[in-house]
Amino acid sequence: MRESTGTDGSELLDVATPRHSLLSGRFKQSFAYVALQSRMPGIMQQVVNTLASNEQELVQLYGQEVWKDIHMITTSIERLKRELSRDRQFSLFYGNEPDKAEWNAFLTELPHPKRSYFRACWLHSECYLYRRLYSFFESSKHLTNFDYFLDLKQEHLKISERAIVSLTEATRNLDNDFNSFSKLMRINLWSNHFEIQLNSYLFSDQEDRSDIDVLTRVANLDKRLLVDDSLLVWNCLMKVKGQKEVIVDYICDNAGFELFTDLLLMEYMIENHLATRVRMHVKAIPWYISDAMQSDVEWTIQYLMDHKDDTISSVGWKFKRLMAENRIVISPKSYFWTGPQSYFVMVDSSLSLYKLLSQAEVAIFKGDLNYRKLLGDYIWDSTEDFITCLRGFRPTNICAMRTVKCEVICGLPEGTADHLLRVDPTWMISGNYGVIQYTDSLKCKCDCWQHTASSSEKTVTVTASSAEKPLNKMCTK
Numbered sequence: 001m002r003e004s005t006g007t008d009g010s011e012l013l014d015v016a017t018p019r020h021s022l023l024s025g026r027f028k029q030s031f032a033y034v035a036l037q038s039r040m041p042g043i044m045q046q047v048v049n050t051l052a053s054n055e056q057e058l059v060q061l062y063g064q065e066v067w068k069d070i071h072m073i074t075t076s077i078e079r080l081k082r083e084l085s086r087d088r089q090f091s092l093f094y095g096n097e098p099d100k101a102e103w104n105a106f107l108t109e110l111p112h113p114k115r116s117y118f119r120a121c122w123l124h125s126e127c128y129l130y131r132r133l134y135s136f137f138e139s140s141k142h143l144t145n146f147d148y149f150l151d152l153k154q155e156h157l158k159i160s161e162r163a164i165v166s167l168t169e170a171t172r173n174l175d176n177d178f179n180s181f182s183k184l185m186r187i188n189l190w191s192n193h194f195e196i197q198l199n200s201y202l203f204s205d206q207e208d209r210s211d212i213d214v215l216t217r218v219a220n221l222d223k224r225l226l227v228d229d230s231l232l233v234w235n236c237l238m239k240v241k242g243q244k245e246v247i248v249d250y251i252c253d254n255a256g257f258e259l260f261t262d263l264l265l266m267e268y269m270i271e272n273h274l275a276t277r278v279r280m281h282v283k284a285i286p287w288y289i290s291d292a293m294q295s296d297v298e299w300t301i302q303y304l305m306d307h308k309d310d311t312i313s314s315v316g317w318k319f320k321r322l323m324a325e326n327r328i329v330i331s332p333k334s335y336f337w338t339g340p341q342s343y344f345v346m347v348d349s350s351l352s353l354y355k356l357l358s359q360a361e362v363a364i365f366k367g368d369l370n371y372r373k374l375l376g377d378y379i380w381d382s383t384e385d386f387i388t389c390l391r392g393f394r395p396t397n398i399c400a401m402r403t404v405k406c407e408v409i410c411g412l413p414e415g416t417a418d419h420l421l422r423v424d425p426t427w428m429i430s431g432n433y434g435v436i437q438y439t440d441s442l443k444c445k446c447d448c449w450q451h452t453a454s455s456s457e458k459t460v461t462v463t464a465s466s467a468e469k470p471l472n473k474m475c476t477k
Helices: 031-053 055-062 066-085 100-109 122-138 150-158 161-170 178-189 191-200 212-219 230-239 257-271 294-305 310-324 343-349 351-358 367-375 416-423
Strands: 003-005 011-013 225-228 247-251 277-281 328-330 362-366 397-403 434-439
Touching: 031 055, 031 066, 031 122, 055 066, 066 122, 100 122, 150 257, 150 294, 161 191, 161 212, 161 257, 161 310, 178 191, 178 212, 178 225, 178 230, 178 257, 178 397, 178 434, 191 257, 230 362, 230 434, 247 257, 257 277, 257 294, 257 310, 257 328, 294 310, 310 328, 343 351, 362 367, 367 397
Parallel strands: 225 434, 247 277, 247 362, 277 328, 362 397
Antiparallel strands: 003 011, 397 434
């Protein structure tokens, strides 16, 4: 076993991530190590390249003075890459970041051995790098609102035209039943796989590409779905169907084609009276390459409205109308979604957001990063119950929809993980397997969570050491 010792005395170990540990680049056989060693430097270089390719356009917009911003940002990114490669300590934020107080409080409370890139929890390191990246732009004069991931997000929607047409036609006038709802959920879960398979598939004369049953068969949606709790989500919404107000909170993941499928699922819930309002929660800043921001939602709807295909244009106008009627809304900006914290600390560190989620009948969390934050970036036993792994985070009923891209997983049937490891050793990082998991909130009427934080919101941090403990804040009343 090769071991390397850092200046703080901690070690990088040539082993896989042990059970009951936080994901960390400290373990050199983990995906966290690979991501920090190779993937993140590549993403930072991609941002530098994007700036370079947009230089002339930026000069036309802002004049020659923008060169100072470009030089400052490029130099800062190169310095950040060196800090990462040398496993330096995290630095505090001193610029124009609106959330610097929360970040600095969190960083200050981390144990000293957990304050460097490869020795910290992977979630902390990765979120820190993305947050630091945007801080360079926030400190500039002209590029404070520059989205360096914009072209990638928009291009992904543009190249998905065939899938958009087929899926739009197939989702008009769907039956109001569980079968239709479940198919939409699974298409939404597998959106990127669905788009790739649909675009490469040659339909026969007998196959109707506007039939959702044909599309789900083409995409082979059930082949690698390890847990499917879509019936529980359906039952949750059916219990309250017809009530004056039924809110669904939708914590988005990616822009592009996935965002389009998000909007189709929201439309279905509204049109079939499963919800009276769906609230979209998006990121406040460019995040994890493809995460959706408010500007991405607005651009996507406008792109659909302006499309030359009448079917696509009409669904774009439909989304526009639902938003004008406040039946689909974008929730107020929250920097908690781009913070480093796991969600079980939300009641302490962002009480207003926790209260907002508690108004909903169900909160649907999309994507791998949201799943990691739900489970605390912690290696649970794969058979551990979903509700246990949430560590008391229960503002409302919770659904998680996620393709598996890292070692964090729970709620699997006994023996499933062992079998997958034998037949597909990379199953946890391939993105080829997925889960739709649900748990009831078990809400009591005591509003006990109100007593865990003062009425004025406060900043509370959870250290890496405390995050390793399987905390449970379940009410005992």
